[in-house]
Amino acid sequence: MNLRRAGTDTIWIAWMAIGYIVVLLPIVVVVFASFSDSNTFRFPPTGYSLKWYQAAFASSEYRNALGVSLLVGLLATAVSLTAGTLAAYALSRSEFRGKSSIETLLLAPLALPHIVWAIGLLQIYAWLGIGGTLLGLVLAHAALTLPFAVRIMLSTFIQLDRTLQEAASTLGASPPRVIWHIVLPLIWPGVLTSALLTFLTSFNEVTVSVLIAGSRYLTYPVRLYSELRSQGIDPTTVAISAMLLALIVVFALIGERFLNWSRRV
Amino acid sequence: MTPAYLSITGMAKAYRGTPALRLVDLSVNEGEFLALLGPSGCGKSTLLRLVAGLLQPDAGSITLAGQSIERLPPHQRDIGLVFQNYALFPHMSVAKNVRFGLSMRNMPRAEADQRVGEALALVKLEHLAARMPSELSGGQQQRVALARAIAIRPRLLLLDEPLSNLDAVLRNSVRTELRELHARTGLTVVMVTHDQAEAMTMADRIAVMSDGLILQHDTPQVIYEQPASDFVAKFVGTPPAAMLRVDRKHDGGFGLGTSPWTPSPELARVLEPIQRVGVALGLRPDHLALTAPDAPHAMPGTIRTIEYLGAERLVHVEVGGQLLVLRLSGDAAVGKGEVGVAITRVPPIFDIETGLRLASTG
Amino acid sequence: MARKSTVLLLTPGLLLTGAVFLSPFVFLGLTSFWTQRPNSLLIDPAFTLVNYVRIATDSFFLGTLFRTILLGIVTVAICLLLGLPIARWIARRAVRTRGILVVLMVTPMVSGALVQTLGLVNLLSLLGVINGLLKQLGLIDWSIRFLGNEGGVLIGLVQAFLPLMVLPLITTLAKLPEDLEAAARSLGAPAWRVWVTIILPLAMPGILAGSILVFFASVTSFVTPQILGQGKVQTFGTVMYQQSALVNDWPFASALAMAMMLVLGVLLLAVRAVRRGLERRPVIGSAS
Numbered sequence A: 001m002n003l004r005r006a007g008t009d010t011i012w013i014a015w016m017a018i019g020y021i022v023v024l025l026p027i028v029v030v031v032f033a034s035f036s037d038s039n040t041f042r043f044p045p046t047g048y049s050l051k052w053y054q055a056a057f058a059s060s061e062y063r064n065a066l067g068v069s070l071l072v073g074l075l076a077t078a079v080s081l082t083a084g085t086l087a088a089y090a091l092s093r094s095e096f097r098g099k100s101s102i103e104t105l106l107l108a109p110l111a112l113p114h115i116v117w118a119i120g121l122l123q124i125y126a127w128l129g130i131g132g133t134l135l136g137l138v139l140a141h142a143a144l145t146l147p148f149a150v151r152i153m154l155s156t157f158i159q160l161d162r163t164l165q166e167a168a169s170t171l172g173a174s175p176p177r178v179i180w181h182i183v184l185p186l187i188w189p190g191v192l193t194s195a196l197l198t199f200l201t202s203f204n205e206v207t208v209s210v211l212i213a214g215s216r217y218l219t220y221p222v223r224l225y226s227e228l229r230s231q232g233i234d235p236t237t238v239a240i241s242a243m244l245l246a247l248i249v250v251f252a253l254i255g256e257r258f259l260n261w262s263r264r265v
Numbered sequence B: 001m002t003p004a005y006l007s008i009t010g011m012a013k014a015y016r017g018t019p020a021l022r023l024v025d026l027s028v029n030e031g032e033f034l035a036l037l038g039p040s041g042c043g044k045s046t047l048l049r050l051v052a053g054l055l056q057p058d059a060g061s062i063t064l065a066g067q068s069i070e071r072l073p074p075h076q077r078d079i080g081l082v083f084q085n086y087a088l089f090p091h092m093s094v095a096k097n098v099r100f101g102l103s104m105r106n107m108p109r110a111e112a113d114q115r116v117g118e119a120l121a122l123v124k125l126e127h128l129a130a131r132m133p134s135e136l137s138g139g140q141q142q143r144v145a146l147a148r149a150i151a152i153r154p155r156l157l158l159l160d161e162p163l164s165n166l167d168a169v170l171r172n173s174v175r176t177e178l179r180e181l182h183a184r185t186g187l188t189v190v191m192v193t194h195d196q197a198e199a200m201t202m203a204d205r206i207a208v209m210s211d212g213l214i215l216q217h218d219t220p221q222v223i224y225e226q227p228a229s230d231f232v233a234k235f236v237g238t239p240p241a242a243m244l245r246v247d248r249k250h251d252g253g254f255g256l257g258t259s260p261w262t263p264s265p266e267l268a269r270v271l272e273p274i275q276r277v278g279v280a281l282g283l284r285p286d287h288l289a290l291t292a293p294d295a296p297h298a299m300p301g302t303i304r305t306i307e308y309l310g311a312e313r314l315v316h317v318e319v320g321g322q323l324l325v326l327r328l329s330g331d332a333a334v335g336k337g338e339v340g341v342a343i344t345r346v347p348p349i350f351d352i353e354t355g356l357r358l359a360s361t362g
Numbered sequence C: 001m002a003r004k005s006t007v008l009l010l011t012p013g014l015l016l017t018g019a020v021f022l023s024p025f026v027f028l029g030l031t032s033f034w035t036q037r038p039n040s041l042l043i044d045p046a047f048t049l050v051n052y053v054r055i056a057t058d059s060f061f062l063g064t065l066f067r068t069i070l071l072g073i074v075t076v077a078i079c080l081l082l083g084l085p086i087a088r089w090i091a092r093r094a095v096r097t098r099g100i101l102v103v104l105m106v107t108p109m110v111s112g113a114l115v116q117t118l119g120l121v122n123l124l125s126l127l128g129v130i131n132g133l134l135k136q137l138g139l140i141d142w143s144i145r146f147l148g149n150e151g152g153v154l155i156g157l158v159q160a161f162l163p164l165m166v167l168p169l170i171t172t173l174a175k176l177p178e179d180l181e182a183a184a185r186s187l188g189a190p191a192w193r194v195w196v197t198i199i200l201p202l203a204m205p206g207i208l209a210g211s212i213l214v215f216f217a218s219v220t221s222f223v224t225p226q227i228l229g230q231g232k233v234q235t236f237g238t239v240m241y242q243q244s245a246l247v248n249d250w251p252f253a254s255a256l257a258m259a260m261m262l263v264l265g266v267l268l269l270a271v272r273a274v275r276r277g278l279e280r281r282p283v284i285g286s287a288s
Helices: A002-034 A050-060 A060-093 A097-109 A114-128 A134-159 A162-169 A176-204 A207-212 A220-229 A235-259 B044-052 B094-104 B108-124 B138-151 B168-185 B197-204 B220-225 B230-235 B265-271 C003-031 C050-057 C059-091 C094-112 C113-124 C128-137 C149-177 C179-186 C191-219 C225-226 C236-246 C250-280
Strands: B008-017 B018-028 B033-037 B059-064 B079-082 B156-160 B189-193 B205-210 B213-218 B242-248 B254-256 B260-262 B276-281 B290-291 B299-308 B311-321 B322-329 B338-343 B349-351
Touching: A002 A235, A002 B276, A002 B349, A002 C059, A002 C113, A002 C149, A050 A235, A060 A097, A060 A134, A060 A176, A060 A220, A060 A235, A060 C003, A097 A134, A097 C003, A114 A207, A114 B260, A114 C003, A114 C236, A134 A207, A162 A176, A162 B299, A176 A220, A176 A235, A176 B156, A176 C050, A176 C094, A176 C113, A207 A220, A207 C236, A220 A235, A220 B242, A220 C113, A220 C225, A235 C094, A235 C113, B018 B213, B033 B044, B033 B197, B044 B079, B044 B156, B079 B138, B094 B108, B094 B138, B108 B168, B138 B168, B156 B254, B168 B197, B189 B197, B189 B322, B197 B220, B205 B220, B205 B230, B205 B260, B213 B220, B213 B230, B213 C149, B230 B242, B230 B276, B242 B322, B276 C236, B290 B322, C003 C094, C050 C059, C050 C236, C050 C250, C059 C149, C059 C191, C059 C236, C059 C250, C094 C179, C113 C149, C113 C225, C149 C191, C149 C225, C179 C191, C191 C250, C225 C236, C236 C250
Parallel strands: B033 B189, B033 B205, B079 B156, B156 B189
Antiparallel strands: B008 B018, B008 B059, B205 B213, B242 B254, B242 B276, B254 B260, B276 B349, B290 B338, B299 B311, B299 B338, B311 B322
16 A cells, blocks of 8 residues: 555656656756857757856847847836726726726736737837837837736735725825825735736747837847747857846745745736 | 704715615714614714715715814814724834824824823833734734824724624723723714614713614613614613514403403503504513413413523513513522513503604603 | 726726727728738728638648647647646645745746747757757667657647646645545545546636636747747748738738637637536536
């Protein structure tokens, strides 16, 4: 019986291992490959070095792409977090007919296929003449990430006890002071969570960016995409990707430890 | 006559077409402790929130200390409110919670420190000033909420079900403490409660509410002895009053159910002039006594159950299809079976149709 | 809250979603009935069904549609087979362990599609990790070609979307009472019967949700087939992209996009019907 028990446990664990290997192996390989010393990655590597990391910091081309991604990400996060927080507040604090349809509408970008949207957006942007512009990219990323902000802020506001605001107002706090002293200090974990998630989504976005980004505002994923399409992987991008990965993992761990991400998202 | 300290006139409020308050007038004198008593959904909490300014009335006016306040936003009303769930700010220490209202009034630091100290001393929590709300027991949280509301020296203190979240042992001591606090501060207090015992023991006056209306507004004693309607009689008192229907026969006599009955001369004098087919007697234990089944004027009944409560016992007797409750001393011998029940005092008498007390009685 | 401020607070979000996200779908519906003038960037805004007729009659597009759906179905099947035991295992861990495992599962998703694809290329290429490893072990003499065929695309799709299957399954399975399985075992059911009669029926809502997510994601995916297929594997996503960005026949791309919306819409209606059937069924243990 015990032997059989141990046998089934082994099968379970092996199955788990296969699943996690499938999911995690590609990003592990990226980190591993970044330390290779040859110009094209091959396994087993001929040697190890940090030269691609040095190249990454030296290359102005990649710095530009990362800069564009950062700029678009920050602007899109600002827009979508503001719009999302306001909408979530209205949805959590009032009752009206059609409320659930408005919620569905705001969450629609989660459900509708992005490739279809991107093809339509490309045509509209061409018609409006904002294809390839910063405005176009920021608007697209903001619209795409809005549902994350709405969803996380909505659950944040629902958890915020409404009587706290009422208590503050009976104690003499005017509405702006209620928001400043009571609401903001209590919702900041939710704000931070949705800001990080929104930023990451924008930073990683590729489907729509490939279609609407022009040569002036080329985000890092679009840069990486065209490299992978044209068959040649520059080891510098591998090093940059490895660094980005490390950053993201650190963020994810911090988020889980302090903000309980796995229960919030 | 000078106008009342707090006076509410013609107050009405509906939620999505469902009336919560129909048309309420209420006045509270300065320094008085008023209880708004009623079952859940009767509109008492709505009334409290309207006074605090957390809801906007559909109609009606509120004046406080001679000032019309129904248009003022809550933060300009100077009314302290202790919430049922206490609503302590979880990100602030006890002292910061109590100080909050004073900071909003931009009070100088030294003065605010002193006020916070006073308020915490009043609720005997000076030693917990640095704690966070999550580190306090339910009873302590409630006292912090109380101190926070008192610290702003409100013109009016509102308490929303202050005892409902406390355990039974704590409830009794907090009841006394709230009473003492009221005596010491001289604040005008309006408390919402669904517990009639709480209202009876704590309040100077009680407003009994049902279905968006105030049914009776008077001292606990008057409400207990001369309830305005059968609802009030059944809602107030332990045990509540039982309603016994008495019919008027065609020949002018009286009947209980199908059998004829001759009331005592004292009661008959009150019942005779009432020109109704039937009335309801609101009978509490203090109106009743056990007798032999064949005693004159007694109502024949059957003992159903006996509750032993130590110093006394409550005897449930079925009379004419109704259960009446009598009180006997703990050591009195009672058997089971057929008994007689005598009405020893004239009880309040209610109209069968409207439920209102007939003015000539009680 | 006052009606006016509610409207005011909702306006920016609705405007953003409506103008930027939803309007392209309307626009696509419109332009799919127009045509591109030959050898020109001008569009002829006259109503015609010619684009749709072309999709319905051209064997290339029909074949692509069929291949895309087939890839989606196989991806769902593999994810389900792989994901169900994993989800079951994770769901039975303590909350703390479960959190860590969920974060590990989500990490690739938040690290971006392209970084993952980059890793996959390094893993699967002729000189990549897998071929290198197999050669070192002496199992093969010649590199196996993983990229540029359906197999490679399939690996990429499973890798990218397995978490989409596992996460809803964990949510569903974590809600099941712990004792359920023990109860079934104590009544004499062998392990495989516990799975068939207890776990699978109760996990059905999660299985449906996960399958829809994975199917949608793989059918509409574009980066994975484009890069791992190396231009040799056409899916609906890559064809739409080519028609938009390379051929520049926008009305035809619109019609392709609408055709995809139609396929997904029909599928969604079918799933809803299945789900309604599930809801009518008694929740635990049907007698049949």
